[in-house]
Amino acid sequence: MKGPVYLNEKTGIVVIGATGREASQVIKESEVLYPGIIKAGVTPGKGGTNELSVPVFDTLSDAVKDPKIGSSINTALIYVPPVSVLDAVMECLDGGIKVLYIITEHVPIRDSEIIYQEKVRRGAVIIGGTSLGCFVPSVGRIGAIGGKDPSIAFKAGGLVIISKSGGLTVTTAEMFKRRGWGTYCALAIGGDIISNTTYADVLTELKDDPNVKGVVMLGEPGGSYEEQAAELIQAGVFKKPVAAFISGRFQERMPEGVAFGHAGAIVERGMGKATDKIARLEKAGKKSPVKIAFYYHELVTAIESLGVPRDFEDSTTEYVKPLYSTLN
Amino acid sequence: MKLYEHEALESIYRKFHIPAPKFVFATEPNDKVREFIEKEPAVVIKSMVLVGKRGKAGAVKVVSDKSHAISVFKDLATREVYGEKSIGALVEEKLNIQKEYYLSVTYSTKDRAPAIIFSEHGGMDIEEINPSLIFTHVVKDVRSVYPYQIRKFLVEIGFSDKEMLRPLSELIVNVYRAFWETECRLLEINPLVVAQVGDKKKLVAADAVVLLDDDASISPSVRYGARGGMGRPLTQREQDAILIDQGDHRGKAGSYVELEGDIALMTFGGGGSTVTAETAIEAGLRIANLTDIGGNPPAEKMYKIARIILSKPGLKGVLVCGGTASNTRIDVTLGEGLAKALDDMKAEGKLDPNLIWVVRRSGPEYVKGLKMLHECFVRNGIKGEIYDSQLPITEAPIRLRELMIKYIGYKPEELG
Structure with a gap:
């Protein structure tokens, strides 16, 4: 099968909350880029309307029972408001969907916890909340990741990019693309406190995937998901090269509790500091191929020094000239 | 919270x-407080602040001598604890x-x-x-x-x-x-x-x-x-910024935390803003604010936050920096919103001509957006450089540092 569990050639998507501003935009763009990957939309009260280029149903149950497309649906993309996310997830899980993306930001932590426990009980794969989606250039994409013209950032290659930040997922893919590395799979896992898919989950999932040549991991302060990845690597479960950048060292110069960025990106009672995460990953790097970038852009040299082969030629020049200058 | x-x-x-414990909270030693103290053999008085470790700062006191209780209350109800002003004091029975x-x-x-x-x-x-x-x-x-x-x-x-x-x-x-x-x-x-x-x-x-x-x-x-x-009341600019997103859910531009530095940040996206701010600090730039603009805000939101960010006195440089947006339109945010803010501030005599600017941005309609911003720079005599994503995002703060040193003799902070 081509592509990882998160997004592969069998993926058929149903969008929950399909007629909303962001969701309908994503459906429109995806139809142009990867026609047919989105099978249906669900918005209560809008069933049977022709608002979108895909069929719209009132309930998920109607969508999966549809004789034409029902059996092709196996992945849900959730765009409903924060307080409706738990309901949407339960609707999907009860409807037999096994891979879910929660794009919605600001899901109540309590609801995230209930979702996580249900996910574990039912053996489903859930990415998010606060995910931007997934991109597998050889297969397609889920969500808005890469926007209208993802070719700016994405080209098929051997890197796996795992990031809490959706924006940085794309920015990183583009930085590497300019320098000669393409993407196998870019996954925006979101920055919530209770994350349904963590770095360690992805590394475990992809440890034997021959398409993976190296991993770029973008972390943040707060929680312990970066440390868990370090433990997994140190235990020898994941053996391929990993370049990591942990943002947020500057938070440590500010009063504790300053909230900036994701809900989970907060240092509480001395726990979850960026410097501790860096130290933990460096420790894992003593015996495993792990490199930490001090500056974000040094991820490129980290991947290079770990011996991850380029997928194509480096297109950059030594010194980047400004597009415009009004100096001199 | x-x-x-x-x-x-x-x-x-x-x-x-x-x-x-039995307790009473008050901002001043009113009758309730006096009655409470009268009834209890001994009391514990605590400053009401959000910051932790109050005990170590001397903001929690056990009082058994009642003649002192009111003066202790007055002190703890109004004192500053680690820079945070008490909003009152809590009086509890001593256990x-x-x-x-x-x-x-x-x-x-x-x-x-x-x-x-x-x-x-x-x-x-x-x-x-x-x-x-x-x-x-x-x-x-x-x-x-x-x-x-x-x-x-x-x-x-x-x-x-x-x-x-x-x-x-x-x-x-x-x-x-x-x-x-x-x-x-x-x-x-x-x-x-x-x-x-x-x-x-x-x-x-x-x-x-x-x-x-x-x-x-x-x-x-x-x-x-x-x-x-921040353990302090919101500044006027912070309060003004909050209003930007109220009643308008199209994107967000109202996050603004004021700091003491002289480099204004107009940064985009949670992750992008964080790495940009952090690299700026690591490069010795004294940042004047944090912000996190995203979700494709309309031009008027960008206009408002740009004016707020640039209104802080004592600025020497400006960094406009974001990654490769998936959603946010670069022509709308930079080409229209920011450019109009600069045009208007220039016309009102509020734009400092000595500021050094570095812009780095990519995403939907970035070619058009960056060109529009450049034209705005030219007509308003704004000094700086504009990059697309050929320049890695975190090299932008480093580039600004170089330009600031070269053109205005900026002295970056030495970090230990």
């Missing part, structure tokens, strides 16, 4: 039957403390579950307790939490006081329920005391640290009022 101790006592402890436990409930990212953390060695900061004396009970199934499970946990960790086993297990479940039902991210009681009351021993929660989930199903700011996280 963090609650003041008296808020937690009034709205959470009472509702969930968590026993607290006859036999033992001090530590108890908290929070989310553990290790287990991805609520964790009940308990130690028989409370009273000091959790960081100071020997880790081998701290025990954690993970709530693996949030659908069923019973005192018997807690008793099993307490017996397993060798909890020493058999007499307290049942009352403590029941109290812990009440605390857990308070945490869960009020949608906390942390509920900490330190110390949870065993107090001697007559010939009986009684559990009393002698402190309350409550952090509510900002994303809770009912926003805590609706109930308790908006609250800055």
Whole structure:
């Protein structure tokens, strides 16, 4: 099968909350880029309307029972408001969907916890909340990741990019693309406190995937998901090269509790500091191929020094000239 | 959002039957305070601030000599604790403390579950307790939490006081329920005391640290009022910024935290903003603010936040920096919103011509957007460089540093 569990050639998507501003935009763009990957939309009260280029149903149950497309649906993309996310997830899980993306930001932590426990009980794969989606250039994409013209950032290659930040997922893919590395799979896992898919989950999932040549991991302060990845690597479960950048060292110069960025990106009672995460990953790097970038852009040299082969030629020049200058 | 101790006592402890000392909260020594002090043999007076470690700052005092109580109250109700001004003082009965436990409930990212953390060695900061004396009970199934499970946990960790086993297990479940039902991210009681009351021993929660989930199903700011996280009141510019997003859900531009530096940041996206700010600091630039603009805001939102950011006195440079947007239109935000703000500020004589600018941005319509911004720079005599994503995002602050040194002799901070 081509592509990882998160997004592969069998993926058929149903969008929950399909007629909303962001969701309908994503459906429109995806139809142009990867026609047919989105099978249906669900918005209560809008069933049977022709608002979108895909069929719209009132309930998920109607969508999966549809004789034409029902059996092709196996992945849900959730765009409903924060307080409706738990309901949407339960609707999907009860409807037999096994891979879910929660794009919605600001899901109540309590609801995230209930979702996580249900996910574990039912053996489903859930990415998010606060995910931007997934991109597998050889297969397609889920969500808005890469926007209208993802070719700016994405080209098929051997890197796996795992990031809490959706924006940085794309920015990183583009930085590497300019320098000669393409993407196998870019996954925006979101920055919530209770994350349904963590770095360690992805590394475990992809440890034997021959398409993976190296991993770029973008972390943040707060929680312990970066440390868990370090433990997994140190235990020898994941053996391929990993370049990591942990943002947020500057938070440590500010009063504790300053909230900036994701809900989970907060240092509480001395726990979850960026410097501790860096130290933990460096420790894992003593015996495993792990490199930490001090500056974000040094991820490129980290991947290079770990011996991850380029997928194509480096297109950059030594010194980047400004597009415009009004100096001199 | 963090609650003041008296808020937690009034709205959470009472509702969930968590026993607290008798208390009164006031901003000034009114009749209630005087009566309370009169009735109690001795009292504990605490400054009401959000910052922790009050005891170490001398902002918690035990008063047994009643003639001093009012002057202590006046001092603690108005003093600054680690730079944060008290909003009043809490007066509590002084307990006859036999033992001090530590108890908290929070989310553990290790287990991805609520964790009940308990130690028989409370009273000091959790960081100071020997880790081998701290025990954690993970709530693996949030659908069923019973005192018997807690008793099993307490017996397993060798909890020493058999007499307290049942009352403590029941109290812990009440605390857990308070945490869960009020949608906390942390509920900490330190110390949870065993107090001697007559010939009986009684559990009393002698402190309350409550952090509510900002994303809770009912926003805590609706109930308790908006609250800055910096331990200081919001500045005028911060208040103005909050208004930008109110009643308009198209994108967000209203996050603005004011700092002391001289480099204005106009940064985009959560992750992009963080790495840009951080690289700027590492490069020795003294940043004047944090911001996080995203979700494709309309031009008028960008216009407003740009004016707020640029209105801070003493700026020397500006960094406009974002990654490769998936959604945010670069022509709308930079080409229209920011450019109009600059045009208007120039016309009003409010634009400092000596500022050095570096712009780095990519995403939808970036070619058009960056060209529009460049034309705006030319017509307003703004000095700087504009890049697309050929320049890695975090090289932008470094480039600004070079230009600032070269053109205005900026002296970057030396970081140790």
